[in-house]
Structures are given as C-alpha cells and as structure tokens.
Amino acid sequence: MLDFTQLFKIIIIFLLISLNVNAKSITETLTEIESLTRNDSLTAQAQLNTILLSINNASYVEKLRWIQLSLFASAVNSDKKYLDLTMSTARNLLQKKSQLNSSWLLLFQFEKEQILREKLGLLAPLQAISQQISIHENLRLSAYFNRLLLFAYIDEAIFDLAFDTAFKNIQQWQQLKEPYLALEIAVEIIELQLISQDIEGANRTLQQAKTQAKQLNAKNTLISLNEIESRILFIQQKPHEAIKKLKYLLEKYKIKKNDVNYPSIIYELSFIYYQIGQYDQAIQYAEILLSNSDPAIENSSIAAKMLLAKSLVEIGDLTRAKKFITEAKQIFTLKNDHFGLFEVDKTNIDILYKSKDINGLYKSAKSLVNRVINFKDNQGEQRTKRANTIVQVDNQNKVIDILAKDNTKQQKELSVTKKSVQEQNTYLTLLVLFCLSLSILFIWLLFLLRKIRVLANTDVLTGITNRRHGLELAEKRLNKKTQSTLCIAIMDLDEFKSVNDTYGHDIGDKVIQLAVSQSQVALNEDDIFCRMGGEEFMYILSDIDQIKTIQRLNKIRESIFQSDTHSLGINRQISASFGATHVSDPQNKKSLTDYMIEADIALYKAKNNGRNQVQS
C-alpha cells in the first residue's frame, strides 16, 4: 500500500512531468503544425486555432511562430476570416508596449496586405522601415523582414536585389533553425535562378531542396518542387517529359480539385500544351481551372483566362478569345496589375491581327506603347526603365512583324489592284478607242450624208443647184414674205444643137459650163440659180425693182455673149435668151408653175425675136 507521502510524491512527479510535457508541447506542436502547413494546410490551420488559447501563456518566440504560421496557413488556404482572426490575435499577443512589438505588428500587417494581394506599393514602405528594423538587432525580426522584402522585390521584378536578399535570408533562417522557412526561401531561389536562366544552378538547388523537403515531410513543398522540376524539363525542351511528370504528380499524391497544388499543376499543363501548340489540350486544362470557382485559385484563374484567350486566338475562335480577354482585362484593371494589362494588350494585338483589323491593331499597339511609357509605380525609375525596354522591344518586334506581314499583304493586294487597274485601263482604252471609232464613223457618216445631200442637190456637169433642188428652193422663196421684187427667169442657150453638132458633145458640155460661170457675174448670194436640164437654166433674183432685175439678167446675157470661146477651140460666139416674169402682187401670188409658164412664154418671145435678149 502506498502511504500518503508516497502518493503525494507520485502526484508531484506526475504534475511535473505533465507540466514539462505541456511546456515542451507548444514548441513541438508548432513544429508539427509547421510540417503540416506544408503538407495539409487545412488541418494545420485547424490545429493552430485549437491552441489559440494556450498561446497567450506561450513564450515570445512561440507567439511569433504561431502568428507567422497562422498567417501562412490562411494565405495557403485563402481564408480571409482566419487571416483577420490571426491579425487581431497578433495585436493582442504583441501589445504595442515596445518598439520591437510595433515593428513585428507592422511586418505582420504588411504580410496581411501581401496575402490580400494588395502588394503593389509594399516595397517602398518596407524599404522605409529597414533602418528601424536593423536598430533592434533582432535576428528573427530581421529574417522576417528580409523574407517580406524578398517577396516584394520578386513582385516588383527587381530580380538582382531579390537574389541578394534571398541568399541573406536563407542563412538567417538556417541560423534560427527554421528549416521550413529556409526551404521556402530555397524555392524562391530556384525561381530566381530560372528567371535568370541559370538552369544548372536551379537544378542543383532543386535537388537539395527536394532532399530537405523529404526529410521535413513537407508534402506541399515537395509537390511545388516537382512542379518546378517539370518546368525545368520544359525549359530543357522536353515538354512531353514535363507533361508526364505533372500527370504523375496528380496521380501519385492523389491531387484533387480542392488541393492547394491542383490549380498550379493544371495551369502548368495548360501552359505547356499551349507552348507546344496543342491548343485543344491547353484549352481543355484552362477550362478545368476556370470551372473551379474556388477563390483560392483566383490568381490561377486569371492566368488560365489569359492562356485560354491566347489558345482560342490560335485556333481562330476570336469571339470567345475576346470574351476571356475582356474579363481578364477587367480583373487586371481592378488589381492595377500592369504586367497583366501588358499581356492583355499583346493578346489583343494578336486578336486584331487575326481579324485583320489594321485600324484596331494600330490603336492597340499605340495604347500598349503608351501604357509602357506612362507606367510608373512606387519602385520608380529602375523598374519602369526595365519594363519599358522589355515591352517596347517586344512590342516593336511585334509591330515590325505585323507591319512586315501587313506590308506583304498590302503589296499582294496592291499587285492585285494594279492588275485589275491595268485590266480596267485596257478595257477603258478599248472603250475609248471604240467610242472614238464610233465618233469618227458617225462624223464620216454625217460627212457622207452631207455629201450625198449636196450631190443629190447638185448638177453633176455644172456644180450648181440641180432642177429638183432648184424648184424646192424656188417654192420656198415664193412662199417667203419679202419686200423686194422677185424675178423668175428661164435662160436657154441659143442654137446649142449646132454647137454640139459642129464641135461635139464634149465641147457642148464645156460651153454649158462657161455659160454657168459667166452667169455668176451678176448673181447675189441669195439668188437662186439652177440647171433645169440640157442647156436650160432658171434664175430667181430678188432686187429693189423689176428694172434692176432685168438689168442684171442683161448683164448675165452680155457676159455670156462676151465670153472667150476661143479657149474652147470655138470660132463663134455663144449667146443665150432669157424669158422673165415678176411676182407683181405679193398679196396675191401665183403658183411657181404659173410663173414658170409666164417665163417660158417670155423666153419663147425672146427666141422668136431673134435670140440673145431678155423678154418679160
């Protein structure tokens, strides 16, 4: 039987043991949770929540570790509620009694902002407090500060400074015996080595980190490292091995939709398929990501949207591509994510190029250049310069490429247009020639018609008006109202038969022609003179009175009589007889036939009276 003293001793020993276990257990529990956070972050978060109350009595470092782990878990799980709880607990645990506490709280606040993706602008305030941090000469604080600074440098793409900070930071965590945090930084170093294209270095760090992760049983980190390894395979132009590795990862670790690593693996698969031109597969994986509405994958979903849009551009589904690019643009604009917006602009350029919208293309290229030029952030000149150079060079290349392609296209179009213009010109020339020929033909026809008309109205032998046309003109003149006296006369060459008989018909013709030319001496422009047939002619003279007309007829007669017949080889004079009548009463005109009969009677008189005279 145990006596009371023995029992008391046992109780004391038990209490001491249990107290000792309890005191140890917080550090140990935190270490276990730390392993769990990188293995099963949801369970880790639940356990951190369980020990929330006992943390009040824990040591300062344990409090810090609890806050740090809670921040990390809420980040991995994208649990904003737990993030707020952690922050309010942190404020209670580390009341702002000392400057050290204030610095920790400030850093935790920065980390919260980073988790909430309000990280833009984090670098400047971090740099501003670097002096304040170093004053404390607290290794843990300095390590935590450097860790945040490293992430800010990476976010701002200042990779050289990020490298320096990472190497410094990994040593700090090793010194503090914080292997998980050292591992976290090692992963960042691998990423940085990949960015600076130090593939060998990245591979070396990766193998060390993998061994470390296995030892620490950090499953999530191990998966991340395997993902990076697949990316290295892709960089080494072994895309199919990379795909195999990613698919193996999904299988081996049974990574399902809700797993933290799921989005990044699926995204990586989609990315590699896109890069090797298997756009259907790229689209398939991007769509898997987008079908998951979990806010935890918000970042991957924007990236997936971009990848989906780019793949859709490649397969020519521009309508859907535009839809996703618009959605991505909205998110990037909200987040003020300039790199995202650069990507949007570049993809938009591809869309516009494919849809052959040269105007839109020009506008987008201009907006992209403007975006680069006007891009300013808190980091200042250095970053802006780098981004400008990179994007401008990329953009310029693209624009040059587009312009070159466009130029070839335009040249093709131009040559087609030139060809069609040439064809049109040929047709036009032919048409003009045809029209010209038609016009010439038409003018020629008019000329012929006129000639025919003239010929139809002209006496062939003498070239004066013929009988038909002469009578027409006479009829018109008779019907015309005129104040002047009108004289209608018929002339007949005297004894012409004997001319013909003596000298021949040809000489007779020439005598007729001579008589005609001699008649011109007393004719006015508006007189009518025509050959009625044989050696008979008609005159219609208009003048101030009858005397004047008779005078003019006599002048003609005299001219005929006086004409030089010797040149015709005739030894005798020629003469003509004239019978004339006058239109005496203009109000009471007779017909042309009547007047001609009257003139004929007068001619008869002239013949009978001895010829070579005018009778009226």
Ligand SMILES: Nc1nc2c(ncn2[C@@H]2O[C@H](COP(=O)(O)OP(=O)(O)OP(=O)(O)O)[C@@H](O)[C@H]2O)c(=O)[nH]1
């Ligand atoms: N050379 C020539 N002779 C013609 C032409 N037309 C008619 N004659 C001739 O002219 C002559 C006319 O003669 P006639 O009418 O009988 O009278 P004439 O000899 O002139 O005598 P008068 O009239 O009485 O003075 C005929 O011998 C016709 O053959 C012609 O175009 N050329």
